Amino acid sequence: MPLNKLDHLGGRVAVFIDAANIIYCRKDLGWKVDFKKLKKYFETKCNLVAIYYYSAYLEESIAQQSFFEMISRKGYILRLKRLRKILNDDGTITLKGNCDTDLVVDAVARMHEYDTAVIMSGDSDFVSLINLLKGQKKRVVVISTRWHIAKDLVDAADFYFDLKKFKGHWQLDEPMKTC
Secondary structure, three states: OOOOOOHHHOOEEEEEEEHHHHHHHHHHHOOOEOHHHHHHHHHHHOEEEEEEEEEEEOOOOHHHHHHHHHHHHOOOEEEEEEOEEEEOOOOOEEEEOOOHHHHHHHHHHOHHHOOEEEEEOOOHHHHHHHHHHHHOOOEEEEEEOHHHOOHHHHHHOOEEEEHHHHHHHHEOOOOOOOO
C-alpha cells in the first residue's frame, strides 16, 4: 500500500514509540527522526488520538531533558524511567531502564480510545501485546528497521513498514557542519 494514503490506519490511531529501539535504528540508518515531523505526519494522515514516547533517561543529561520538554510541548505523552546503574561482580556498571512494560500497560489500558495501534519497535516482547490487541479487533502497524525487528513481530502485525521508507517525511534537518 502506498505510504501517502495509509488507508490501513482507519479510525482512531494511537502511536507507541519505544525510544530505545528507534535510537538503535537511527544508528543503522544514518539519519535522525524529527519528532515534530513524525507527529505532524500522523496528524495529517489519520485521526491521531495519542502519541506516546517511552524512554529511559540520565538525570544529568541537560540535552535529554530539553528534548523531553520539547516533545512534551508538541503533545507527546511521555513515559520516562530514570536509568539505574547496576554494579556488576567484575566492577563494571550496567545501565538499566526498560520501558516495555509501560508501553504494554498503556496500550491495553487505553485500547478503548483507538482502533489502530502503531508500535514503533522491533522488540519481540510485543508479540503478545499485538495478539491481544488483534483479539480485541484492533489493527496493528509496526514500524522499525529490518535490522532491528523480530520476524515474529512482523508476522503478528497487520502491517509492517521499514523506518527507512519514512526518511523523506521524518528526517531531522540538521545544520550544516563546518570544519
